[in-house]
Amino acid sequence: MPPKTRARVSKRAADSGKDDDGKTAVGKRKKTGKAKESSVSAGSPEYCHWLMKSEPESRFENGIDVKFGIEDLKALPNQTGCWDGVRNYQARNFMRQMKVGQLAFFYHSNCKEPGIAGVMKIVKEAYVDHTQFDKKDVHFDANSKPDNPKWSMVDVQYQRMTKRFLPLSELKKYHLQHRAAGGPLKDMALFTRARLSVQPLTTEEFDFVLSLEDKEPL
Secondary structure (H helix, E strand, O other): OOOOOOEEOOHHHHHOOEOOOOOEOOOOOOOOOOOOOOOOOOOOOOOOEEEEEEOOOOOEEOOEEOOOOHHHHHHOHHHEEEEEOOOOHHHHHHHHHOOOOOEEEEEEOOOOOOEEEEEEEEEEEEEEOHHHHOOOOOOOOOOOEOOEOOOEEEEEEEEEEEEEEEEHHHHHHHHHHHHHHOOOOOOOHHHHOOOOOEEEEOHHHHHHHHHHHHOOOO
């Protein structure tokens, strides 16, 4: 039986084509009808760190609150939940690359102050997202069939809060600095593929962002 309490991600964050500044994301593909499914390319780079977006503030879809912040994950049994509701093929493919033990930033999205709130760990690799078959769920997909499911999810476990909240505004300043003069955040997906709710991070990006929690805000 699937858990009754589930981690939810923002469908809007995944599919709206807008970043948390409300601006059109760089590299956004023009929508022409239904999105075509793509699989992970054999030549795709392998990542071992991630950034995953969810909404910490209440927002209702079809009468259901999709709110799920890091405190909600922390409050679950074993501080573990399934990361369901991803309905973007590229984000889904990134989840399918995840391995047990890898770390991800929990990113608060679509809120007053978006940014990185904490760290979580992948504790179960990609498996079928049951919400795609639930007609009462906001993420129901009538085009997905049990014998050929389209969507996957992973299980994540709370590790810790960051020593201080790392806001998008501060990360963007570093991104612009590094893009101009070189640095680990120059190509960070948070700014080059901003619409994705699940994003890969290089080891250099992850380590640099984590180092910011011990520094004064920029």
